[in-house]
Amino acid sequence: MTTTGASTLARTGAPPRTQALQRFVRAYLHNRGGMAGLLVLVVFILMALTAPLWITENDLSAAAATGPLLAPPSPGYPLGTDQAGRSVLLLLIYGSRPSLAIGVIATVATVVIGAAIGLIAGHYSGAVGNVLMRVTDWFIALPGLPLAISLSVVLGQGAVSITVAIAITSWTGAARLVRAQTLAVEARPFVERARALGAGNTQIMVRHVLPNVMPLILVSSTLTVASAILSETTLTFLGLGNPTDVSWGSMINQAFTQGAITAGAWWYVLPPGLAIVIVVLGFTLVGRAVEAILNPRMAGR
Amino acid sequence: MATNIIGPTEGEIAEVDEAVRADRRPEPSAFWPYLIRKIITALVSLLVVLVIGFILFTIMPQNPVASIARASGKPMDAAQLEALQQSLGLDEPIWQRFITYVWHSITLNLGYSYGYNQSVASLVLPRIGPTLLLTGSSTLISIVIGLWLGARAGWRPGSLLDRISSAVSLTLWSVPTFWLGLILLIVLGTGVGPIPALFPSGGMITPGFSGGPVAEIFNVAWHLVLPCLTLVLVVFAQYVTIMRSSLIDELGSPYLLTARAKGLRDDDVRRKHAMPNALLPTVTVIFLQIGGLISGAITAETVYSWPGLGLLTYDALKIPDLGLLQGTFVIFAASIIAMNLVADLLYRVIDPRVRAQ
Numbered sequence: 001m002t003t004t005g006a007s008t009l010a011r012t013g014a015p016p017r018t019q020a021l022q023r024f025v026r027a028y029l030h031n032r033g034g035m036a037g038l039l040v041l042v043v044f045i046l047m048a049l050t051a052p053l054w055i056t057e058n059d060l061s062a063a064a065a066t067g068p069l070l071a072p073p074s075p076g077y078p079l080g081t082d083q084a085g086r087s088v089l090l091l092l093i094y095g096s097r098p099s100l101a102i103g104v105i106a107t108v109a110t111v112v113i114g115a116a117i118g119l120i121a122g123h124y125s126g127a128v129g130n131v132l133m134r135v136t137d138w139f140i141a142l143p144g145l146p147l148a149i150s151l152s153v154v155l156g157q158g159a160v161s162i163t164v165a166i167a168i169t170s171w172t173g174a175a176r177l178v179r180a181q182t183l184a185v186e187a188r189p190f191v192e193r194a195r196a197l198g199a200g201n202t203q204i205m206v207r208h209v210l211p212n213v214m215p216l217i218l219v220s221s222t223l224t225v226a227s228a229i230l231s232e233t234t235l236t237f238l239g240l241g242n243p244t245d246v247s248w249g250s251m252i253n254q255a256f257t258q259g260a261i262t263a264g265a266w267w268y269v270l271p272p273g274l275a276i277v278i279v280v281l282g283f284t285l286v287g288r289a290v291e292a293i294l295n296p297r298m299a300g301r
Numbered sequence: 302m303a304t305n306i307i308g309p310t311e312g313e314i315a316e317v318d319e320a321v322r323a324d325r326r327p328e329p330s331a332f333w334p335y336l337i338r339k340i341i342t343a344l345v346s347l348l349v350v351l352v353i354g355f356i357l358f359t360i361m362p363q364n365p366v367a368s369i370a371r372a373s374g375k376p377m378d379a380a381q382l383e384a385l386q387q388s389l390g391l392d393e394p395i396w397q398r399f400i401t402y403v404w405h406s407i408t409l410n411l412g413y414s415y416g417y418n419q420s421v422a423s424l425v426l427p428r429i430g431p432t433l434l435l436t437g438s439s440t441l442i443s444i445v446i447g448l449w450l451g452a453r454a455g456w457r458p459g460s461l462l463d464r465i466s467s468a469v470s471l472t473l474w475s476v477p478t479f480w481l482g483l484i485l486l487i488v489l490g491t492g493v494g495p496i497p498a499l500f501p502s503g504g505m506i507t508p509g510f511s512g513g514p515v516a517e518i519f520n521v522a523w524h525l526v527l528p529c530l531t532l533v534l535v536v537f538a539q540y541v542t543i544m545r546s547s548l549i550d551e552l553g554s555p556y557l558l559t560a561r562a563k564g565l566r567d568d569d570v571r572r573k574h575a576m577p578n579a580l581l582p583t584v585t586v587i588f589l590q591i592g593g594l595i596s597g598a599i600t601a602e603t604v605y606s607w608p609g610l611g612l613l614t615y616d617a618l619k620i621p622d623l624g625l626l627q628g629t630f631v632i633f634a635a636s637i638i639a640m641n642l643v644a645d646l647l648y649r650v651i652d653p654r655v656r657a658q
Contacts, residue, residue: 138349141641143596143633146614147353150630153621154361230477234600237479237613252480256604261483264491264504273480280475 034289040282044275048096059090060246070265071157082251083092083258091246092271098236098247099276102163103229108230109167111221114174119213121175122182123205129179136175140258144169148231152240159242166231174220178213185212189206215294222287233276335649344643347482349408350634358627369415369624392474406631416622424613425628431505432609435602436595438525439532444587446533447540450604454541455548463545470538476595482531482604490527500527503606536594543586547579554578568628584651588644592637 028034055105058064062118073080079088121132155161185191186209194208222292235241236249237256251272260268293299319626336601365385371376377385393401405412454463490502501507510520551557552575560574561567595610602611602621610629617625 011308120573138346141346141638142350142353142592143630143637144601146596146630146633147357148612149618150357150626151513153623153626154357225476230475233477234479237477237600238603239619250472252477254482256479256483261487262491264487264493266484266487266493269480269483269487273477273484274475276480277472277475281472284471284475 002038024293028289031289031292033285034292037282037289039283040278041286044096044132044282045100045243049098051094051097055090055094059087060094062086070260072265073267079271080265082254082268083260088251088268088271091251092248093273095246095248095251095272096275098159098245099229099232102159102166102232103225105259106163106166106170106228106232107221107225108215109163110224111174111217113140113167114171115178115213116173117216118175118178118180119182119205121203122179123201123209125183132175133179136172139169139172144231145234148235149238149240151170152235154265157240157242159245160238162232162235165235166228170224170227170231173239174192174217174224177216177220181213181216182209185209218286219291219294221292222283224285226283229276229280229283241249248276322490327482332649336646339642339645343638346511346638346641347635348403350631350638351403352399354627354631354634355402357630359398359402360395362623370649411628411631412624414617414625414628415620416617416620416625421628424625425610425632426530427609428610429632431607432595432598432602432611434521435525435528435532435607435609436591436598439529439536440587440591442533443537443540444530448536448544448583450537450578451544451583452571455545455552455603456575458545458549458552466541466545470541473534473538476535476593477532477600478535479600480498481534482528482601483525485527485531486604500524505608513601513612519637524605524607528601528607531601532594532598536590538596539590540583540587543583544579547583548575551575551579581648585644585648588640588647592640595636596633 018098067077067081067085067087068074069081069085070083071077071081077087079092082088082091117132117136121129121136123129148162150168151165151168152161155164186204191204191208194204199208233247233249233252236247237253239253239257241247241250241253243250247273252269255265255268366382369385370382408421411425413419414421416422417424440593450466454460454466457463486502487509489499492498503524505524506517506520506522510517512520517654556573557570557574560570565573581649596606598609599614601607602609603615606612610632616622617629
């Protein structure tokens, strides 16, 4: 009698990595929180991608707006209007674009910087590694928000500055994580075998260590998107974004600076904030689900 | 720790927690060498902060003279700009400017604000008190709630209370501080529908307030309620997470079995035996976070126009006043470094295993 595992392998003939992926997908489908988060993200991403198809420049232009000024929800304007008479609902839908885009791009930058530094620091564990970890420690001690504010001010208002500011202030977590994992992977015999067969430093790092560190990078990056979106909205709220862009942070910024708060215009402030909470929660749930599957030791903590 | 702008993710908290346990526990060595080593590390970090501040505010801005002219808000002619350039020492070599800058920082000369036409130190000094009042009170309340809830939730992982508190923590972590502040401000400060304005909508004291010192304390406390509540709601969940995971780590320990075998009530086993041990790593992590919280108060202070360092930073970035931003940046960084030092020393003091050496 053959074991079930061996017979599946014989039947499907799939390589081990494909099988691991199948196992992962099956486990993910059973994770309720993860599926809820994924559903939320799919809805928001579809909304962000299709927004330009049915929202015109005119709907977003403060000058061309025709609605009543700062009016509460009414049949024509389900979420009310802003100070310029634009529909809050349309602003809300269109505003998902910069928030998601900057969140994802900043995360990619964060993870690339963090993973590169962590990988090098873990591989060259001598002087180079020590120096890199010292630098990481110094960056951890820097105040995140003030540093990001200062960077955005020095680099000038706009999406690019915000992205750079987020990446520079948040790569340290990924770097420490990847370094620890690299040290663990390099202690395993197959790395020694590769070295004995003549593999160079770059080959060991890229071909042998990186694929093993990848799942961890994936998990940490999902959680990083959540905090990057929060950072993006915070910086935009403080007025460091592009003033003509429509985003969730800039909506709240305008509500705050142009008197919607004293007017009690809750319908202008509530929706963008709720959208932020839901999207951030979505990314966090997905990240935690992936983490629970890939690293069962972390589950339930 | 301040690995990103708004605070640590849950995974990071667990990670930091582990790191605290693994490498922060000082090797058993004499106290004084340990203290001196930690102080030197802190001073080096401070020097690095000054270097980064120097690069950020002195080397990177393309045209500091123009930005100062803009910050001062009045037009300047060529001769004035020339004079300004010279008074800033912009024609000196960079290393000389850096040494001057470090020397000024050591002597607490934080530079000059062209937006306010005042020295940065004289602007920063009166703002420290309000920020400490706000962050101090909200940290205390968050710790009390967080430790209590975290210990209860961690004692029975998977229980209803545990699941509810995890869900609440996760949701509150996803809420932007400034937005929560604005919502509370609209509902409780401005009033919506039938709800009247219960709390003042900003500032630290009613303008033109005159009354006895007791009435003044009450007035300030009245203004403190909303900003403090905002920060507590955003922060306490992190303490719940830390305390919970620390307590879960203690659950399997043999000494708890002994305590139960003695016939102690379940509550007493938790309070008298599990809690003190679980607190050990928690206290350290809390101190690591306080430094970050001080700068995290920027948005709360902005929303409630609370006259602290955060509001000063917001005003500086609106102008933009680079000199003032540099000053607040250094103060925020120094407070984080100081708190890290306190955390390191505290760990030694409260961990009996290390103290006994």
